[in-house]
Amino acid sequence: MTVTELGIRAKATQSFLSTVTTQQKNDALLAIADMLEEKSADIIKANSLDIENGKKSGLSDGLLDRLMLNQGRIAGIADGVRQVAALPDACGKTVYEYEKENGLKIKKITVPIGVIGIIYEARPNVTADAAALCLKSGNAVILRGGKEAVNSNKAIADIMRKAIASTGFPEDVIQLVEDTSRASANEMMTLNAYLDCLIPRGGKGLIRAVVENSTVPVIETGSGNCHIYVDESADTDMAANIIFNAKTQRISVCNACESLVIHSAVIAEALPKIKAQLDKANTEIRGDGRARAVCPDIAEATEEDFYTEYLDYIISVKTVDSLDEAIAHINEHSTRHSEAIITKNEQNAERFLQCIDSSSVYVNASTRFTDGCEFGLGAEIGISTQKLHARGPMGLEQLTSTKYIIIGNGQVRE
């Protein structure tokens, strides 16, 4: 089936979805969770094909691990779907009310966005996670995963479609693009007639391609060149501890710290402590001249380093002479994801919070907390690094739009 045909089918589910109840949505989600577990053997069988193909085509061990599904991981996916069922419904909330003198009653309520497209890469768990969040927010979804996981994705999508159909849902509320060619991605990016929104999830190349080529409105997610600034008045032990966590607790994620900015007045005290911690995880430090004057055995950082999201055991260090220089450096080099200041000075903390132009700005804490679950949203479909519609971790609320409803008894405009 072409992507356009999938779009037409998704649109056809809108009349059902516009009157669906919370109970119906939860029943469908619980049916998905149960059937994923019941039919886990089918999923594992399909997944083993992907793993076999992946080995043949030389996927790295890391990628093969992300691709692999077993009983335990499938149970985890099913539990994630049950957690989404347990979340409060984000649709139907009144967010604005106004009554005119002529008696006209105006209300703004949250409604589903409509049809959401998700373009993503290797991990097959996204297939179920994203579908569950879209369903709970009353949206139809068109999923297009990567070719590496196509068999796993097909198996998961088939099961989800059967499960929701068993509870009275049109199965086309969840659809998978089985054609993983570039052409199918391009077709999605210009499917304005049927797609209300497109969310890319994956590496920098994928996200850039979608932002540049899509005429469908896009929610840009993800890349994170995250900074931690060690202020003049920082508790340097706290700084070293937070930096160690933010850099090394999980290196492959977008909220990991990639770059340090250190005030010159404190670098002689702070950097050796930071280095001692990072050495425990064999992390390479690349610093500017003043950082290397303090720790001569660290490598030299180029301007390119300061723009790089390493996703590896590497971190860059920039030395500054003031808070404002730190802010300017960060706003120039960051991807507007997550940045932190370590300071005892409340005024400096406040200025950092105001002036740093990022989705999530921290005082004295690790950037690793930028995550829908950690922020209390229950789940997340991604982390937006753009400013329109959604910014930072996106939960169910960010998968809704709004609608004005206006009740009159014959009012006309004078």
Added chain:
Amino acid sequence: MTVTELGIRAKATQSFLSTVTTQQKNDALLAIADMLEEKSADIIKANSLDIENGKKSGLSDGLLDRLMLNQGRIAGIADGVRQVAALPDACGKTVYEYEKENGLKIKKITVPIGVIGIIYEARPNVTADAAALCLKSGNAVILRGGKEAVNSNKAIADIMRKAIASTGFPEDVIQLVEDTSRASANEMMTLNAYLDCLIPRGGKGLIRAVVENSTVPVIETGSGNCHIYVDESADTDMAANIIFNAKTQRISVCNACESLVIHSAVIAEALPKIKAQLDKANTEIRGDGRARAVCPDIAEATEEDFYTEYLDYIISVKTVDSLDEAIAHINEHSTRHSEAIITKNEQNAERFLQCIDSSSVYVNASTRFTDGCEFGLGAEIGISTQKLHARGPMGLEQLTSTKYIIIGNGQVRE
């Protein structure tokens, strides 16, 4: 100056704008209003050049009228700016709060979007209106008006820049693109490094060009193929009255009614009443076969008519046999702007409100109310017909983004 240079200058105002207070913004707005009135002679002189050029190039009387500025109109523009100053500040509001068990305090607050680009057509009042709303919401703005109003726009922008500078603002918070060529518009559409958002205001061609060619996130505004559905149980006198208002009170606006959908059970009673009203304003009716069977002297509607936003004294009529047929017809043909049902049946009203996929859905009232001021927003920068970020009339709140701020005392992720 090139558009890119304007972008660099706009970005340079961000450190000022990220700490600006409500009082400072209001002072700047009041200075603008006062100086527009003081220097109205300069504006009128520049405007007379545009009028002269417009006459030479054969602009219609309607367009010349929209272009023309006089003392009264300038006073109106200044009053509009003062009204924006009087509105509550939309920035700095806490929209979400969460405290983790580890003591981490997470808050989501409203912040300016950053740098907003506005591409618009003939009316020079947009120059001041849009700049005032962007300034009040803490954004820098890059304005690109049409060539017909370039002299008026330059005069107004110059005055606004001087006025805000007199209150301590960087004048580059407000900038005008003086080059009105297609090239400058194209440069704006791909200025992702400096523009956070682009809002086109104008005709269908302009909006389509921006949506199709922009890589900067766009808020689509405007076109309105608005429907009124006359239900089986409608009060037909009320219907005729509302339709007369929605069609003829002002024909050139996006919330005017362009198409009627009438239940077959009531068309014999309703259509003659509606026609009698519309005849008073010499409005042409184009109907389907069953409408023409009731009123033989009306013209025949083609399928194209049902997709047409006339912006004229013309209206189309479609006959249906059920509420659901009406909903399907409207969702297929509308531009998702404003639609109304005229009915005495509460269940039908509820179903119409739920199933019609438009920004503003009415029961027993004229579609002409879709407007920021009428909806109590105080002012509007446009009416969004898309679903992401903003939908329907957009006020100050829709010119803000959000940011998470997270306060800790050394927390790291386990």
